[in-house]
Amino acid sequence: MVSRVIPVDPFDLVVFGATGDLAKRKILPGLFHRFTVGQMPEDARVIGAARSDMDNTAFQALVRQSLLEFVPNADDLTAELDLFLSKLSYVCVDAKGTKGWDNLVSELRPDTIRAFYLSVTPSLFGAIAANMNAHGIATKDSRIVVEKPFGHDLASAKALNSELRRNFEESQIYRIDHYLGKETVQNLMALRFANSLWEPLWNSTHIDHVQITVAESLGVEGRGEYYDKSGAMRDMVQNHLMQLLCLTAMEPPSRLTPNAVRDEKVKVIEALEPVEQSDIVRGQYRGRDGEGSYRDHAGDPESLTESFVAMKVKVGNWRWSGTPFYLRTGKKLRARTSEIAVVFRDPPHMIFPALEGRRGNALIIRLQPDEGITLRTTIKEPGPGGMRLAEVSLDMTFAEALGADAEAQDAYERLIMDVIRGDQTLFMRGDEVEAAWAWADPIISGWEESRLAPARYDPGSSGPEDALMLMHREGRRWREIEV
Incomplete structure (x- = not known):
């Protein structure tokens, strides 16, 4: 196709x-x-x-x-x-x-x-x-x-918006986030709102938790001085991961128009509950096997800036009460991968003892490196010998299912063409940027006041051990960052 x-x-x-x-x-x-x-x-x-x-x-x-x-x-x-x-x-x-x-x-x-x-x-x-x-x-x-960056904190974001609005109407301003141009991100809306299969299940009654991971295998080499003033929270969580969270959690818009979609995204940010420091893990990669550490790359032997963040986030509304969202991003991790994993609850009555304690069904939306959608489900293993169960994946990789052209278009070129068409759906509105900073600022201020050093982790790992415990303590576990 x-x-x-x-x-x-x-x-x-x-x-x-x-x-x-x-x-x-x-x-x-x-x-x-x-x-x-x-x-x-x-x-x-x-x-x-x-x-x-x-x-x-x-x-x-x-x-x-x-x-x-x-x-x-x-x-x-x-x-x-x-x-x-x-x-x-x-x-x-x-x-x-x-x-x-x-x-x-x-x-x-x-x-x-x-x-x-x-x-x-x-x-x-x-x-x-x-x-x-x-x-x-x-x-x-x-x-x-x-x-981006659209400011360094709420005050600077408001000042930047004010500067732009002195010369342009909000309808003329396109704040670009290339993550929103990815094919799979846009397909998330199609998956939810164009199929009667998913939307009835898209709530806390059926979904146990959601994991959003943006992992990078590279460090901050070459941009360490800039990054050290930003860190993973400002560089990734407040914008890229926030956008993925909004599209996953938002209510169905009344129609597919830019402001209708962005209205629902702002409602998600405004519904985010304050994050306890006990629900956040900060990390910083160490050096190994001749590779420089984060501090080497940043040029500051005492830097407290995080190159990794994992956190548990709660959306305080009717749809998501009781369903946590786990966000994770970092540098120098095992592999470069970005995905949204929607993990469903187990059946209310389990008649297969062998499945006790196993992971439930999961819908995995892959953003990179190979864009696609996977549904993890359980079936009977073929052959005689009783009811032996196996976990299989129904997998659709866009390049294979829709042809090579499905992955040929880069996020930037798609978004630039949207600018020419005058379509702001996939661009952030000023109030959305400010709402995201209003949520992020208290978290960052808490770190700066505490002066606690981030946990160290090895390059090529999945991040600090404390990040694993963030989920293990509640009987959950992160999906593996696959090479």
């Missing part, structure tokens, strides 16, 4: 920070792929903007090099590559000053969708937004895309 590609309307996309790492690795390769499959119209244009002084030819050469490096088989697409590069131009712009803004004005076409991707540090968001308005670049139909 090959997905149907629907072209978008003509557009001018300005990428601020076009010479940066994110643009070279994700944004421009994503646009190139959308171009090769026919979703970008012929008269679409991409305008790079950055501080570097270069002309169109030099910028196109830079982009060519990036595409050859980060797009598989790009060297086999010579004609497509040349045509895509012909749509690119470049303007040297001073984000905080006046240099280059008039040149950018002259590059933009009237009566064409305008989107502005701010692939720059958040400290420049306000200056760029103000300059756009001052030079008449931003029309009422323009869209502005901003990358």
